[in-house]
Structures are given as C-alpha cells and as structure tokens.
Amino acid sequence: LVRAGVSAPKPDTVVGAGLWQLLRPRMSLLGAVSEGRSMELDAMPVTAEEDLVWDDExxxxxxxxxxxxxxxxxLSAATAARVAPLDRHPVRIAAPVLLEGYGAHSEEGRLAFDLAGQRLAVDTDRIPAAGPLTPEAVAASHACVGLLRWDAGEFLLQPLAVETTVRKKTAAVHAGAWAGGTTDKAGVRAEKAATDAVAVLRERAGRLLRK
Incomplete structure (x- = not known):
C-alpha cells in the first residue's frame, strides 16, 4: 500500500466544493480520483513509510x-509499510477496509454499522463537505470503502465511498467525485465562488510581491 496526498494553504473564504480549486495544480491526480481511473507512475519518489512525493510529471x-x-x-492481499517502533502511535492508524453486508443504525445521534455481531462507529464528522458523500448516503449503504482509525479509545470508520441502492440499482457515491469538477448545482455555485475568491487572493498576493 502507498499513500498519495497533496496539500495547499486554505483561505477562510474558500469552503465546500470550492476547496478543490486550491488543489487543481495537481489535476492529473484529482482527475483520476473524480473519474474513477487508475494512475501509471514512473519513478515517483516515495518515502520509507510509503508516502508518495507527488509529481504530476x-x-x-x-x-x-x-x-x-x-x-x-x-485489498485483502495488500500489505502496509512497516513503521519504525518509535513512530508507532494509535493516532497514525488509517487502515483501508472494505465492509459489506452490514446493518446501519443510529445510536444517540451517532451512526454505527452492525457487522458479524460487532458494532463499529462511523465517524461522519470526517465526511468532507467538498463531495456528494453524505451521512444519509452512508446510512443507506450496503457496502463501504473507508479508513479504520483509532480515536478517543475506540475504532472508528471514516467512509470514503459507499454503494447504495437507487431505483433498485446499485449506485456508488464517492467523497472525491467532485475533485475534477462537478455538474451538481450546489457544487457549481461553490466552485464559482471559490474561483472568484482565489482570483482575488492571487491578485492581491501579486500586488504584495511587486511592492
């Protein structure tokens, strides 16, 4: 297993689906995420802990x-990189998992999955607002790809994508579906607002650099 991650400074004025605007310089990665495609890498640098040092080239x-x-x-045959003993800590746990055949229920306002007689809490607070995945979609799902994390003394599931039934057909909903752009009305509005905000911020930054 390897991890691919990119980051960018976030202004307070850019929210929701508009956040993808800040990462668009990494369009090859975002496009693959939103389109559901694999990526072919050539000599991509990688750290000892299997984190890719992303380079679009x-x-x-x-x-x-x-x-x-x-x-x-x-996934069942995938193995994670070994972590040095001094770097091991439960907060670092983020194991990719596939869950199927569970039942979902809400307990004291908190979503949980019942799987093989065990209860697994779902961390809906980690569902990003920058995509179509919602707590409601997770609650109605029958399959989920997510990250198993350890927080506050218990294991929690962070959903990344779910399969649910829409009009008697299986439909997949992905947290990163809007990464490369969206036609969703709310997403389009957020994208436009973010585009305007980012343009203003870049123009102001340019002024400061010219002084």
Missing part, C-alpha cells in the same frame, strides 16, 4: 478502475 491517467471492484480483488 511522473504520473499519467490509466484505465478505469472501480474502487469497489479493486478493493474486492486486491
């Missing part, structure tokens, strides 16, 4: 890759 978009199909075939 070393990546290109590959074939379509459904996250659920990939997880069902490959």
């Amino acid at each position: 070393r990546a290109r978009t590959g074939e379509p890759a459904d996250p659920f199909a990939t997880a069902r075939v490959r």
